[in-house]
Amino acid sequence: MHRTTWIELSSEALRHNASVVRQLAPNAAILAMVKANGYGHGAHWVAEQLKQHVNGFAVARISEARVLRDAMPTSPLLLLGTLVDKDLLLTCAGLELDIVIHDIASAKLLANTPLPKPISVWLKMNIGMNRLGLSAAEFREAHLLLSGKPHISSILHMSHFSDAEDIDARLTQQQSQKLRTLSLELGNSPISMANSAAIISHPESHLDWVRPGIMLYGDDPTQRLSNELALKPVMTFKAKIIATREVAKDEGVGYNHRWRASGSARIATVAAGYADGYPRHAPDGTPVLVNGQRASVAGRVSMDLMTIDVSHLPATAIGDEVTLWGEGLPAAEVGEHCGTISYELFTRITARVSRFYC
Template sequence: MRPARALIDLDALRHNYCLARELDGGKALAVVKADAYGHGAVACARALEGEADGFAVACIEEALELRRAGIEAPILLLEGFFEADELALIQAHGLWTAVASWWQLEAIERAALERPLQCWLKLDSGMHRLGFDPRDYAAAFARLSAVPQVDKVVLMTHFARADELDSPRSAEQGAVFAQAAAGLPAESSLCNSPALLGWPQLCSDWVRPGLMLYGATPFDRTQPQAQRLRPVMAAESKIISVRELGAGEPVGYGGRFVTARPTRVGVVAFGYADGYPQQAPDGTPVSIDGRPGRLIGRVSMDMLTVDLTDHPEAGLGSRVQLWGDEVDVAALATHCGTSAYELLCHLKRVPRVYKG
């Protein structure tokens, strides 16, 4: 069997969720959209169901996958519904839905529902993606609260730059939300992972941890609370071939890397078809049998190459970690000009092995 795999530490996942609850002191929806950021939504939801106040997904398809797997906890549709006929499914499966536009509100008003819904009314506080204009927010709340199809409304917004610890934008968005929501008798939810970690003063009744659940920092610098996170995924494989090359020899497609000395080259069964960034430059960190190593040569679809010259004990079958507890996924992402979000979500073809 091909040795590439992703080890998923469910104890670390639970640790990170408990940290989110500790930092906020309120209730937390575990965000498991995009197949739990590549970690497996069903397995992660099952691991958290005994502790989580609920879950959040992007769309109804993701919610129904969890319901079919026996997940009974509340599930919020972060993007709401895309067609009015989804409301029957939302009701049937006891889902919560975001309401971010007038057409969604009007669809609820027209819907013939046997049981009322819980709706999360979204404010556009400055991200300018989804949500009601602040000038319309109180009116939307009053209208949504008045219809018999709704039994509870939660107020929500989303921060655009909470991962930028020096930016005033999050505080500005928080002020916009506070003004728009002033006097509205409802719980609220503002903070995603970076806001929860870096802007705790903005937290309210509900938080929505996503990336932090999986042990990755959203910041480009050291941050005390983010340092308490534990990586959940370790992407790893093994060396399947060793080449002994002299100085001046090219390695891989395009000959991007040329040996400057006699070099032992290890070929690792992991490539961009598995989710490793094709643009990773020479020198990108890896871990070889638990010791720091480096990538050399262009990443191929199914393989990549590492420098074994300073690892004389390494050879066929040696373990190579691409990211995890030995290679920080956020640091790797920065090195490759991408983000931890993208790296984790792009994992594919690699079997996941769960522990804990």
Template sequence: MHYRPTRARINLPAILHNYRQASHLAPKARQVAVIKADAYGHGAVEVAKYLAPHVPAFAVAFIDEALLLRSAGIQKPVLILEGVNSAEELKLAQQSDLWPMLHSANQVDGLLKSDGLDDLQCWLKVDTGMHRLGLNPVEAQSWADKLGRKLNKKPVLASHFSCAEEFHSETNKHQMQQLFALAAHLDCEVSLANSAALYTLPGAAVGWNRPGIMLYGCSPIPGKTAAEMGLQVAMQVTSQIIALRDIEAGETVGYNGRWQASQKSRIATLAIGYADGYPRLTNSSSEVYLHGQRAQVVGTVSMDMLAVDVSHLPQAAIGDEVEIWGQHIPVTEVAGHANTIGYELLTRINQRMPRIYQHD
């Protein structure tokens, strides 16, 4: 039982709809559902259970996230995007049908020196320009040959776009050319397209794709709304008004008096703050939604509370539900007012914020 009136409502059918949209964009490829970072704040176990009948595999960041899925009864293969770093992790990967994405000579060498891994499905990360993780194409070719002789399956060659959201990036073309040339030479499958690339680079959407943020109803392309991209919002964060007060012109609201009323105003206090994932550094252009209208966030965001100017909503009352982000206030919009991205706000959702799941 949760008594505080702040919730994250998770629409699981919307996530499935968005997964099917990814499949529609690349019908000849397979889509790995990326559920790292607790399914981008939506709850990895619940999301995985709902999607499991519909997906060939999931992807997480590291092995702890994968083992959590296994302990919850999720049996589909799980790709580990950061690979494994010890013989113990390799053994767990083999036992639990986990697919490590190897990104360094140390990781590959560790696998080659281990026994009993003949049936392990591994992926090989190729650095084609992101310069974050991965072997350069020459190194990758050498290691892929050795892995092919060691294992019963050739590795999947994977890379990551640095500018996937850009429709006409020469960098993207160069990255595609490098990976596809290497894959053709080694006769290996590829994995290159993320959410943005599924829209901007259909030529890259082959083999295994890795849709992530789009599964949760967020547009991966700046300037494009989720609805324009055929996506449904999966998370609605709501709170309630817990206090109302009238202030005079010239009075301030919140810590350090950052916001000053230019006229007599009515201020609503909401039961949500930066400890719940709402960005403290949001500017005074951020808004919430109640009674069919938007209302401006005012003053410094507190740990547990948020102030909103409801002067234009005389019907506003204590107990009224307020959308913080969701159908009417896109999370990407809130993030933009804090100079960040929707990914960050979604993944800030923690155990303090109860999740309510919609299954139908």
């Protein structure tokens, strides 16, 4: 099949990364984050590959939950913090979804809404992110309000760290203690705090459930894992060269001639642009791989095309393969050049890009 722009998705890498989570947190259940279409990798595919390796999945939108529930009729599935109303609660019961409750009004509504099937509730406490979550007083009130209700099958306690990747562990330890202390006062509810960074760096936070996200897809937010625990990139974004040309000294390339040749240069045009998900704001010097060798962006990325400097790679030819990120070139490195993170790069890939699962 003729193609110029595509992503390759490795099931072996995905399962390897899940095994790293298991090795780091052997006593915790694993709730895999598959929101945002599995961080751009395909939620259904990710869930299918991991269903024997994790204990459940989490999404951020009810539309995501519907699609995944159709594909995974029996897997535990958590709907993360969202706007809660009676219709949503009834939908969660019908789809057998767990739900995060992060404000006292939602807790009161749930307490007073009979449901056709009982659901599990994950009460979220704000421990310092100041984004979502109940205060300590509200958390206690919500727990007591929901305890013993016939339509509540279980109550779990959760929170989310703000700085778990920081080399200074003190803030994370302080945040962890806030939830652990209050949870202990309220009984023996299972606790979930650890995201990817905490799974790697804060083993004391693993407790009952860990919630890996970006590390499942191959990015180590702490940059501390190595050897057999090193993560593997699941997504490799590729495109082909469709033109090459010689450029004279001082000639410009691309819109507004942002890049100009300091001497005679060779430029390759690659069939990928911002309509495929590659960042338009990628600066000159952003790395790519041409047949496994490093080259760099030269000129402004356009909708369907980008240009790279291959002056030092004289054998470069039309049809050659370019890796934009993935195996051999971490998405995090590309993101650092572009002033963003791998999460955004992964989720920006558009529907017109071909996908190959291996």
